Amino acid sequence: MNQFQNFTKGFIKDNPVFILLLGLCxxxxxxxxxxxxxxxxLATTFVLICSNTVVALVKKQIPDKVRIPSFIVVIASFVTIVELSMQAYVxxxxxxxxxxxxxxxxxxxxxxxxxGFASKQNLLSSVIDGAGMGLGFTFALTLLGAVREILGNGSIFGWKFVEGDAILVFILSPGAFIAMGYLIPLINKMRKTA
Amino acid sequence: MEYFVIIISAIFVSNIVLAQFLGICPFMGVSGKVSTSVGMSGAVLFVMTIATIVTWLIQTYILIPFGITFLQTIFFILVIASLVQMVELMLKKISPPLYQALGIFLPLITTNCAVLGVAIQAHSKNFNLMESVVWAVANAAGFALAMVLFAGLREHMDLMNLPKGMRGVPAALVVAGILAMAFLGFSGLV
Structure with missing residues (x-):
């Protein structure tokens, strides 16, 4: 697999949300x-790239038995960085x-x-994998958010094109499940024809 | 009265799975049968309550006095991960039948965001220790309620003749959406 495929697999083929069903919460x-x-x-993408980089760099130093707790500490540190920076700037x-x-x-x-990836592969592949998977995750979340915002509020990225109310239930919690339930077969269909 | 409000709001009004979207992975993953979903709910009740007590104590007596609350995420996840391991070892020794019943579900709970989420919320809502315990138990009960209801629905769904693309997870998500709509009826109760 070349690096280009490694990068693009996260969007449709192995999309983390729609195909692998990871990170549904x-x-x-x-x-x-x-x-x-x-x-x-984007916040998740940042954490993913950084944690993949660090894990790929230190994978030889970490004893096999404590690798999961070590990975969790690495991830938690970057999450804390993201948390504090977002609190300060956005x-x-x-x-x-x-x-x-x-x-x-x-x-x-x-x-x-x-x-599954960074602890086995070299640094460059891990960084590219982190970026590709992260952007695939971003694509999935933005798509789901856009569908829910269009149906539920008649707007996209805050730009309102429908006067008055839309189908409010899509903004509320049931809409998340239902929109997701119909997007998964659609993406699966795209994946088969692509 | 205060406890009553916490219990009702955690179980019905802002149900942890259907309104707050925490713990979706086990909700989708192990809800195939009613019996396994009961086992998972039991394990979650156990770990969530202990984790909330321990993280509350750590937050109040270590993180706040030393002014290192920014380490909350790292501390909490490590505590939960080691707690799950410890609970597993202890159960194996003390109560083999309970270990048999919960065994396979315990390791899955470390990555269950519901446990970490409830622990963080108990702190951000400024609960005291007793309120945190009630909050954790009520949330676990809410998780169990959603889980068992959903497993019952899924057992019936297996027999339905669905279009090929919708089988499995997509149909389950739509059903969960309808279940969430039913729970919306509780909003405004407290």
């Missing part, structure tokens, strides 16, 4: 608008994402890539 929890989805996706986004920022640490996607 933030995918459903924060996507009440496209902007929130984008913010959450407080509005930080407030709307709330609890889900510290919960990046238990996102199975991040630990899954550290354990």
């Amino acid at each position: 933030p995918a459903l929890g924060v996507t009440s608008s496209a902007f929130n989805g984008l913010g959450m996706g 407080p509005a986004l930080f407030d709307s994402l709330g609890l889900f920022i510290p919960l990046i640490v238990v996102n199975c996607l991040v630990l899954g890539r550290a354990e």
